[in-house]
Structure formats: structure tokens, C-alpha cells
Amino acid sequence: MKICVPSSGKGGLDDLVGQHFGRVPTYTIKDTETNEIRTIENKSEHMGGVGLPPELLSQEGIDVMLCGGLGDKAVQQFEQFGMEVYVGAKGTVEEAIMAWEAGKLPKATSENACQTHDHHHNH
Structure with missing residues (x-):
């Protein structure tokens, strides 16, 4: 299983969770089968590239996305x-993954998605 966390800097387990998943510079990915940690650059249209983050991350084979929060459309x-999304991630990437593994992050639903995010960004 591949777990992805938006990273606020260069990525890695010690980086902080980025609070706007679409505008972070990097995504840190942990493969739970191999314990491999890798970082990919955010090349979505939010960062001057092409495509939306969910589409780009699906190409990386991501199973689970851990976010601080995100809009209902996202x-x-x-x-x-086919990716599950969990919200409430904070602290370092490693702390977010440990919180998810401990069952402390709720699965994202339309009820706990940030409604103002959708209206503000309109995507």
C-alpha cells in the first residue's frame, strides 16, 4: 500500500504536512510493503503544470492520501x-502516518470536508 502526504518543503518523513494539498511543492510517499520513502514534485496545474493532484497521484499508484483538510470536490x-482520503493530518509527515496507522485520522466525507474551500477555489 502506498500512503501519500502533502509536504510543505522538500519532502521526507521529517518535513511538515502541507496544509493546502494542491499547492504544496512535494508529496512524500511511503510504501508500507517495502518501507521505501520517496518524494515526488507537485507538477499539477496549481503549480504551473498539467492535471489535478488526484490524477497525478493516481499515476503513482497511491492508495491513501493523508491531508490536513480539503474540499468536497477534491x-x-x-x-x-480509487484513493481513500483521511483528514486531520498535522505535524511532520511521519507523525501523520503514525496517526493514520493508529486509526486517529477520520476518513474524509462530504460532512467533514472544508465547504468554504470548494467555493473559494471553485474546483
Whole structure:
């Protein structure tokens, strides 16, 4: 299983969780089968590239996305690509992964998605 966390800097387990998943510079990915940690650059349209983050991350084989929060439309996009999304991630990437593994992060739903995010960004 591949777990992805938006990273606020260069990525890695010690980096802080980025609070706007679409505008972070990097995503840190942990493969739970191999314990491999790798970082990918955010090349989505938010960062001057092409495509939306859910689409790009699906190409990396991501199974689970851990976010601070995100809009309802983004939750739906991740689900369309078969990825589960959990919210409430904070601290370092490693702390977010440990919180998820301990069952402390709730699964994203339309009820706990940030409604103002959708209206503000309109995507």
C-alpha cells in the first residue's frame, strides 16, 4: 500500500504536512510493503503544470492520501481514482502516518470536508 502526504518543503518523513494539498511543492510517499520513502514534485496545474493532484497521484499508484483538510470536490476526485482520503493530518509527515496507522485520522466525507474551500477555489 502506498500512503501519500502533502509536504510543505522538500519532502521526507521529517518535513511538515502541507496544509493546502494542491499547492504544496512535494508529496512524500511511503510504501508500507517495502518501507521505501520517496518524494515526488507537485507538477499539477496549481503549480504551473498539467492535471489535478488526484490524477497525478493516481499515476503513482497511491492508495491513501493523508491531508490536513480539503474540499468536497477534491474528496470526490480522489475517490474517482480509487484513493481513500483521511483528514486531520498535522505535524511532520511521519507523525501523520503514525496517526493514520493508529486509526486517529477520520476518513474524509462530504460532512467533514472544508465547504468554504470548494467555493473559494471553485474546483
